[in-house]
Amino acid sequence: MTHRLTAPAPGWTATTDVVVVGSGVAGLTAALGVRQAGLRVTVVTKAMLDDGSTRWAQGGIAAALGEGDTPEQHLDDTLVAGAGVCDEAAVRALVTEGPDAVRRLIAKGAAFDTDPAGEILLTREGGHHRRRIVHAGGDATGAEISRALVAAVRSDPGLELVEHALVLDLLTDAEGHAAGLTLHVMGEGQRDGVGAIRAKAVVLATGGMGQVFEATTNPPVSTGDGVALALRAGAEAADLEFVQFHPTVLWLGPEAEGQQPLVSEAVRGEGAYLVDAAGTRFMVGQHELNELAPRDIVTKAITRQMQLQGTDHMYLDGRHFGAEMWAERFPTILASCLAHGIDPVTDLIPIAPAAHHASGGVRTDLHGRTSVPGLYACGEVACTGVHGANRLASNSLLEGLVFAERIAADLTERHQAGELPERSVDVAAARAARTVPLPAPEARAAVQHLMSRGAGVLRSAASMAQAAAGLAALERAAAEQSSEQKPADPRVETWEAANLLLVATALVAAAEQRAETRGCHWREDYPERDDAQWRRHLITTLDADGIRISKEH
Template identity: 70%
Template sequence: MHRLIETGAHFDESEEGGLELTREGGHHRRRIAHAGGDATGAEISRALVEAVRARGLRTIENALVLDLLTDADGRTAGVSLHVMGEGQHDGVGAVHAPAVVLATGGMGQVFSATTNPSVSTGDGVALALRAGAEVSDLEFVQFHPTVLFLGPDAEGQQPLVSEAVRGEGAHLVDAGGVRFMVGQHELAELAPRDIVAKGIMRRMREQDVEHMFLDARHFGAAMWEHRFPTILAACRAHGIDPVTEPIPIAPAAHYASGGVRTDAQGRTTVPGLYACGEVACTGVHGANRLASNSLLEGLVYAERIVEDIAAVHAANGLHARVPAPVERPETPAHPLQSPEARFAIQRAMTNGAGVLRSADSLEKAAEQLQRLHTDAREALTENGKTAEPGVDTWEATNLLCVARVLVAAARVREETRGCHWREDRPDRDDTAWRRHIVVRLNPDRTLAVHTTDTADFPPTRQPLQEQ
């Protein structure tokens, strides 16, 4: 925190001059510093981006990373990428480097409704899988309980109503004004996110309705404008005034606790490839991420990665010798999905692998995803045709890749743990499942699924099944 402040980040202060703290889900006391009322992430990003630019480091913006380049020994040699708005629609360039750090964010767009922006299409996880890296715990997707409900047909990014609103005393109620979370957990509305999301979903099913409400009218206009200006503006932009009426809310996909498997220094199972932030699975989040630990993970592991690159790679002289990447075959191993496939993937995932899952729902999702994969692969094999290269097809292809892995892991984990909720397996099973599920992509593009103990890295594989 001190180094962030020294870098230029401005956090909200109390009247006494210290950091102003708030509570979020699962917290028993105020422990979260915030900035701009409800714009903490934006403020930290602003300060760090300005610090990077002030040091004259070269940045390429609006770029979509495509694939990892490797040398003849399988070591990282750079990435291929597409810079949007420059060159051809399907133009691809490359950056050669002995080390690559994935910090590509999440995969929320794999579901119909999410708090994630439209670019959160699992690109980093898909890249890592195609490069032969292992991913872990992808079944643990956190659904944020309180996302602004914009209607049953709303798709894509939905406005988030921060947990801090409940931390400051807002109540979850149904249409009759009943606080249904009271009695379900000692923290009521501030129970861990999976418990609150499930409580909302159950109440919605009981009453056959599409949303619940978050009531913070007692805050008053002054508190809304000072503490939650961004949320207030988002609600009003959609015709809802939290000062005078309850906010309609429903759960939506929010944060992936799993991702590219790394060790404590952010190293993946591919030499020279690192990952940090939401794209990574460091183990920090366990099966159910605690609110605001995303910033902690991104910042801490970013520092560790930089230290490792400086200590290991510089010592080996790799900065002076960039590995030569091996040439790729002209025919792609992964057929591209059509842009329309994105919506089919999202519907399959929302219906089959959402907040509440079962063996039947996951099987249906797996079948639908496999059909998309098989159809595109057969078209490529039989007549050499694939969807036209471009951002929309690359993103749809990445979404299908991560969706298949997520569903495969969720089918294997026959228990309920953290934010992975199996209606047909409602109990936690520590005897069989206090383990990580690790997935990698075979050369023939089938999935190899294994389990491993927490301490193993690289993992000691115990085969479960090939999918």
């Protein structure tokens, strides 16, 4: 049984060969790669083309480009951070193909920071035993990558762009192969409202689901749309319980909600310390890398320290950098701090963990294929197996780059082999899909509150049971409203609320099942890692009875 948000009769229809949903490094790299095969490509993006999550990335992109560094060392660091549940074949593809993928990105126009001799400058971040983080503009790496890829896309007249469009549901043919999608376009004239794009294949690169929590580094558009669409279409998701909380997000007060300013891990990579209000370093002795331990370890240490001291934030001390280094190496972070009345040259920076990156997502193979034929996924929306239980710093941009290229190569090969025929939408199947009751727009805030209280950094059976009960009540309320023929208006706010409710329910269901602490999944009632029972993936599906969780064997 598949599910849908909307009626199967769109107001308008367009046709292309491949539709790519998303405008970050993964989506645009996939689109440009597919275009090289001569296929028509339509890029759909929820906001503006340059408004994806990629541009917010500060730290950089990891690759074994430095002297003495090797892909094998990068692999080892990634596997350690992933806490035993990485797919080693996926990690090996990432680290071996990564250096050349970065070079191809440079060839597309991305300008990374270099020394006076023209050599790429490399920094270090948590979990890395080598300096292997490529950066641009000091701490504006994502913005530079986005600029270069957007320019390349705009210069290709054969690549169509649909901006301000929220994807709704996958369309399939009679064989269950992806045949396009429905979407709601805002302010596009003739294409205003709900329409459809028919295609031979669909690539999801919609980014993460950070907005499922009250405080996150993700932009407002990160509402889990891709994972929700895939689940409704019958695709498998994996590892949804592993949500990474970035340890150092600028603390703006106890009532702060929505997107919060990130203080990049690269600041610690250059020598900043984590301290309490008295100036005492609390990471020393907790891990061999001190402040540069993997993110889950640092986040847990900060959270424990906050509990012990009865406070809601700790501090980052970079005062010893001096004004010149702050201005040249971290201009974006400096400006953000100053805008909030903090001068890191003279002040401690208040920080606290916030939701940052989803290590899980739509399950894919090494070619980016999902369990639904013709549906691909890459970037944060996907679970390639690279990140395991905890993403290694700066591996996300590289993952989007490498696996987007793999998807483009697979689609090119299928096209050349004649395996991408025109697809006819199975209207009967679309009509038979179960329509999802739409919650009211204010359900978004309710979901975020429940998730932050019950399934945030600290989790327990009791806290997650409360979250699950609250989410179920929201779902019942939406169903009752729909049965009374008083459904919420079908518009962006209600569709986003429906997506957040679905992914939150799936995340909590998986987190309740994993009765251990591993990586960024921290169970207070099961504080130890249990390899005998839990060194495996949890697979999430949606059927007629709701969310189903199964343990991979």
